Amino acid sequence: MRKFLFVVLIAVFGFVGYGFYAYTVADWRLAPDPRAVVMETSLAPTEAEWHASLLMGLVRKALSEENPGAEKALGSIGESPLDLPLTLPQGFAYRVRLLRYSVPVFDERLSAWEPLALEAGEYALDITCSAPEAAGQGYGSFRYRCTFTVEPKLEPTLLTGRLEPEQGDIVSLRLVHVPPGITPRAETELGMAIFTPDGADAWYVAIPVSNTQAPGRYEILVQAGDRDFVVAVNVLPFVFAEQNLIVNTESALISEASSPAAYREYRAKIPPLFETFDAERYWHGFFIRPTIGRISTEFGTIRYTNGNYESFRTHNGMDIAAPEGSSVFAANAGRVVLAERLLNTGNTVVIEHGGGLKSYYFHLSRIDAAPGDMVEKGTLIGEVGSTGYSTGPHLHYEIRIGNRPVNPDMLFTANAGIYSAANVKLAHALPAPR
Numbered sequence: 001m002r003k004f005l006f007v008v009l010i011a012v013f014g015f016v017g018y019g020f021y022a023y024t025v026a027d028w029r030l031a032p033d034p035r036a037v038v039m040e041t042s043l044a045p046t047e048a049e050w051h052a053s054l055l056m057g058l059v060r061k062a063l064s065e066e067n068p069g070a071e072k073a074l075g076s077i078g079e080s081p082l083d084l085p086l087t088l089p090q091g092f093a094y095r096v097r098l099l100r101y102s103v104p105v106f107d108e109r110l111s112a113w114e115p116l117a118l119e120a121g122e123y124a125l126d127i128t129c130s131a132p133e134a135a136g137q138g139y140g141s142f143r144y145r146c147t148f149t150v151e152p153k154l155e156p157t158l159l160t161g162r163l164e165p166e167q168g169d170i171v172s173l174r175l176v177h178v179p180p181g182i183t184p185r186a187e188t189e190l191g192m193a194i195f196t197p198d199g200a201d202a203w204y205v206a207i208p209v210s211n212t213q214a215p216g217r218y219e220i221l222v223q224a225g226d227r228d229f230v231v232a233v234n235v236l237p238f239v240f241a242e243q244n245l246i247v248n249t250e251s252a253l254i255s256e257a258s259s260p261a262a263y264r265e266y267r268a269k270i271p272p273l274f275e276t277f278d279a280e281r282y283w284h285g286f287f288i289r290p291t292i293g294r295i296s297t298e299f300g301t302i303r304y305t306n307g308n309y310e311s312f313r314t315h316n317g318m319d320i321a322a323p324e325g326s327s328v329f330a331a332n333a334g335r336v337v338l339a340e341r342l343l344n345t346g347n348t349v350v351i352e353h354g355g356g357l358k359s360y361y362f363h364l365s366r367i368d369a370a371p372g373d374m375v376e377k378g379t380l381i382g383e384v385g386s387t388g389y390s391t392g393p394h395l396h397y398e399i400r401i402g403n404r405p406v407n408p409d410m411l412f413t414a415n416a417g418i419y420s421a422a423n424v425k426l427a428h429a430l431p432a433p434r
């Protein structure tokens with residue numbers, strides 16, 4: 001009996017001794033190590049509390065740890081709905097608190113979570129992972145925190161400037177926040193619109209109002225993906241000058257320059273250029289006057305020849321009278337698409353500025369450019385002359401968008417024309433189709 005008591009005593013002491021030892025050495029190795037993974041980032045607990053189970057649950061040791069530095073800043077998460085694919089260790093439950101600017105937008109068990117489309121803002125995510133107290137087992141909780149930002153989703157937006165163009169003006173629009181992969185387009189009763197990129201997600205839209213466009217109200221529909229914008233413009237009449245040009249028809253040069261062969265050549269060389277465009281925008285800022293001199297014939301002038309008032313031609317460019325040999329400069333940056341002598345327009349240079357906006361230089365005495373040349377604003381391209389159908393040294397300077405001649409004057413000033421960013425206002429967007 002004594003022997004038996006002794007054995008029991010030894011066993012009890014052994015058990016208690018082992019228990020004491022186990023309690024002393026018990027540490028986080030006895031706790032589970034759950035991880036929360038948010039936006040593919042593994043989070044470590046900022047707070048942990050665990051009641052380790054010892055001696056088959058007869059004794060528990062409380063462990064606790066705080067590590068505020070484990071809170072992670074995940075940065076911007078874009079606009080995708082926030083999904084929380086948390087992996088649950090057996091027997092654990094998650095509680096999720098999501099706060100936007102400290103205001104809860106979700107505060108429930110994870111099982112109630114549905115991917116949320118989040119408004120833009122600053123978010124804090126607070127996840128508690130806990131195992132309930134159960135006989136013979138450890139229990140406790142782990143807390144994870146992270147912060148992230150949802151950037152505002154930028155909708156395509158159309159900016160407009162002046163919407164009361166005169167005949168010969170350019171209607172200038174700017175489309176911003178266009179998602180990648182979307183090529184905007186336009187339909188307009190004014191005939192055509194050119195788009196040139198302005199950075200990664202914006203476009204310049206230029207709609208020429210030719211000098212012969214009838215005054216009145218016109219609509220422009222601009223589409224960017226599933227967003228439609230309608231802009232109404234009111235074309236105002238422009239009073240064009242009239243001019244009676246005296247031409248010596250006896251002159252061999254004039255008769256050659258106005259011969260059927262000359263017009264045939266013109267039609268073969270110039271109108272095909274109206275159809276071509278470079279997608280890239282080369283021009284920047286205002287256009288410079290390509291040469292120095294007096295404007296001898298304004299853009300759009302209604303021109304009679306030798307007093308024949310029955311028939312007229314409209315002057316599609318601007319004539320700048322200057323001494324023979326005066327330098328002619330590229331009005332803006334671009335690519336030379338034509339540089340040769342033509343019977344009607346004489347020595348001719350044409351520069352593509354991007355999107356189908358071109359400048360035309362006629363009657364040069366010499367050409368200092370070649371097709372394919374990339375020119376800067378102010379690059380010397382030739383000299384003033386009187387070649388082709390011309391009655392004296394001058395530069396015929398013409399600006400066209402596609403086939404539409406526009407008033408070169410409007411491009412000389414910094415707050416007008418196609419680069420106009422002044423006086424922009426939001427165009428009314430139609431609701432996106434459902």
Ligand SMILES: [Zn+2]
Pocket residue numbers: 297315317318319395396397
């Ligand atoms: Zn002219």
